[in-house]
Amino acid sequence: MDALALEAAGGKKVANGAAVAAPLPPPAPVKRKPAKKAKKAVVFFEVEILDAKTKDKLCFLDKVEPNATIGEIKSMFHKSHPQWYPARQSIRLDPKGKSLKDEDVLQHLPVGTTATFYFRDLGAQISWVTVFLTEYTGPLVIYLMFYFRVPFIYAPKYDFTTSKHWVVHLACMCHSFHYVKRLLETLFVHRFSHGTMPLRNIFKNCTYYWGFAAWMAYYINHPLYTPPIYGEQQIRLALIIFLFCQIGNFSIHIALRNLRPPGSKTRKIPYPTKNPFTWIFLLVSCPNYTYELGSWLGFTVMTQCLPVAFFTLVGFIQMTVWAKGKHRSYLKEFRDYPPLRSPILPFIL
Amino acid sequence: MSAAAPGTSKAAHSDVAPKKKKGPGALATAYLVIYNVVMTAGWLVIAVGLVRAYLARGSYHGLYYSIEKPLNVCPLCHIPGIVPSSVVLTGFQVMSRVFLTWAVTHSVREVQSEDSVLLFVTAWTVTEIIRYSFYTFSLLNHLPYLIKWARYTFFIVLYPMGVTGELLTIYAALPYVQKTGLYSVTLPNKYNFSFDYYTFLILIMISYIPLFPQLYFHMIRQRKKVLGHVEDYSKVE
Numbered sequence A: 001m002d003a004l005a006l007e008a009a010g011g012k013k014v015a016n017g018a019a020v021a022a023p024l025p026p027p028a029p030v031k032r033k034p035a036k037k038a039k040k041a042v043v044f045f046e047v048e049i050l051d052a053k054t055k056d057k058l059c060f061l062d063k064v065e066p067n068a069t070i071g072e073i074k075s076m077f078h079k080s081h082p083q084w085y086p087a088r089q090s091i092r093l094d095p096k097g098k099s100l101k102d103e104d105v106l107q108h109l110p111v112g113t114t115a116t117f118y119f120r121d122l123g124a125q126i127s128w129v130t131v132f133l134t135e136y137t138g139p140l141v142i143y144l145m146f147y148f149r150v151p152f153i154y155a156p157k158y159d160f161t162t163s164k165h166w167v168v169h170l171a172c173m174c175h176s177f178h179y180v181k182r183l184l185e186t187l188f189v190h191r192f193s194h195g196t197m198p199l200r201n202i203f204k205n206c207t208y209y210w211g212f213a214a215w216m217a218y219y220i221n222h223p224l225y226t227p228p229i230y231g232e233q234q235i236r237l238a239l240i241i242f243l244f245c246q247i248g249n250f251s252i253h254i255a256l257r258n259l260r261p262p263g264s265k266t267r268k269i270p271y272p273t274k275n276p277f278t279w280i281f282l283l284v285s286c287p288n289y290t291y292e293l294g295s296w297l298g299f300t301v302m303t304q305c306l307p308v309a310f311f312t313l314v315g316f317i318q319m320t321v322w323a324k325g326k327h328r329s330y331l332k333e334f335r336d337y338p339p340l341r342s343p344i345l346p347f348i349l
Numbered sequence B: 001m002s003a004a005a006p007g008t009s010k011a012a013h014s015d016v017a018p019k020k021k022k023g024p025g026a027l028a029t030a031y032l033v034i035y036n037v038v039m040t041a042g043w044l045v046i047a048v049g050l051v052r053a054y055l056a057r058g059s060y061h062g063l064y065y066s067i068e069k070p071l072n073v074c075p076l077c078h079i080p081g082i083v084p085s086s087v088v089l090t091g092f093q094v095m096s097r098v099f100l101t102w103a104v105t106h107s108v109r110e111v112q113s114e115d116s117v118l119l120f121v122t123a124w125t126v127t128e129i130i131r132y133s134f135y136t137f138s139l140l141n142h143l144p145y146l147i148k149w150a151r152y153t154f155f156i157v158l159y160p161m162g163v164t165g166e167l168l169t170i171y172a173a174l175p176y177v178q179k180t181g182l183y184s185v186t187l188p189n190k191y192n193f194s195f196d197y198y199t200f201l202i203l204i205m206i207s208y209i210p211l212f213p214q215l216y217f218h219m220i221r222q223r224k225k226v227l228g229h230v231e232d233y234s235k236v237e
Helices: A001-011 A070-080 A128-146 A166-188 A200-220 A232-258 A276-284 A289-304 A306-333 B025-058 B065-071 B087-106 B109-113 B113-141 B145-149 B155-179 B195-228
Strands: A044-050 A057-064 A091-092 A113-120 A125-127 A195-197
Touching: A044 A128, A057 A070, A070 A091, A091 B195, A125 A128, A128 A166, A128 A195, A128 A200, A128 B109, A166 A200, A166 A232, A166 A289, A200 A306, A232 A276, A232 A289, A276 A289, A289 A306, B025 B065, B025 B113, B065 B109, B065 B113, B087 B109, B087 B113, B087 B155, B087 B195, B109 B113, B109 B155, B113 B145, B113 B155, B155 B195
Parallel strands: A044 A113
Antiparallel strands: A044 A057, A091 A113, A125 A195
16 A cells, blocks of 8 residues: 555646546656657546435545545545544445545555545544553552552541552552553553544543452452462463563553554554563564463462452453454455464464 | 365355345245244143143242243244344343243242243233244235234333343342352362353343343344335345
8 A cells, every 4th residue: 555655646747638537557757658649747636525324425526636645635535624633534435435644646446536435423533642641640540549548449547548568569559550651651652553442432442441440449448358378479470471571561552663664654563572481473463462361370379368369361462352353354355474473372372 | 286184174154144034945944944934833831721721720830830831842943044244132031031031030949939920921021922923924925914014013011021031030030049049150169160140140140231222122123124115125124
């Protein structure tokens, strides 16, 4: 697709009055060949945009450059319908078809010189960064409220007391570290493919993260908390697993970031780098999820808390769904995708 | 050429859930007809049992015991049924039925003689007999208008009746649950987990507030759609 975009930009700007829908002519020098009938011409396209459900004509654009991208068309559509900013437009060739990408070029689409597109309103959108920052700040703050035993959570005699078990302090540090790491990654590491997601997602996501954080924190910081059965050994082992997986997860995020130059949306196959934590790419497509699972398993063992186990399980199910989807996309997009890799668990899942 | 990784050899077509929206084949139709006939019969048994017990005793106390067994089994049999209505709505209904029969009425002996139990059992019985007859006749493509009308009209009274019975029953169970700590887990324990069934029941009762109107108005909308057309197509909704 990037090759196509480059070709379109290199484009043919030979002004000629002939009505020829030029399908992919190579960038050749401007020469008049009197013998040939087919002449390279700038054929302006006409674009009409219909509502995908009602088929009403919403917008008609004439004199659209053949090398215009869908993104540019969305901007033009936005001018005539200011309530539909580009991020909430879904433009497609078929009312029930897939959305076209912003980078798609008009003349490379299977349309005639009068292109008909169908529009679907994706609903109010919110940026990924905003959602991530909100959903991760919640658990950080909420857990600390339970840790410091803010009033109205536990019985009044426990207000602002601290737990006598050192594992509780350790758990607070690990949990807080995890979410601070996520916040910093959101701000400085991740390169997002999409700018936005539907607005209702922020409510859904925050309910999930904040709800589970409160549920876990309630028990871990409870005055009647029971520390792990196997004591120091169990806690130490769990901590090692947790830290190992945190570093691993971070390494993968850095590796994925480096695949993609700033501001671009290119997709490449990730490969192991010099960092040993990335060697897991040999066996797994989405090792960031693998490491995330490992971190939460570590935290579960460290706290020996059933709600934490539930959270780990639910998270694992969701990440498996995502990993399988990503793995499938990789397989579809890249012919030479390494066959040994599994989506999330080596050889298993 | 095709890179088939070992972990993905099973076709994970999780995006294409097997929806039985397209008309069922002959075998599936036969299964569904038998299933719906059996369900109709099951609820008829309950209805008959109720009437007989009432006539025998002269009052309606203690009627629960005469129908306890089929009543507890019938809601569970919803599960193998593939009905042509929303999975979510039907799922909710099945869950609430199973919950009321097993987790409330069966578990808390003291509520079994309550009138509220009779209220929801009667509502369910009439509803289900009509509903399963409706499905049976629809599958056989011989749907009498009366059945269709009944299905989309009786609920107007039966639904609130059933909900009232359910809520009153749960409410009646509350003091016993609190006293005995039924199905509850307290701290401290080595799993650092707790569950208060009493609070859970209260939350369930509260959840009726957003859920019941949605289901009720959904049925009203369905009624307008289905009974609104004078020339009906005997199609399953």
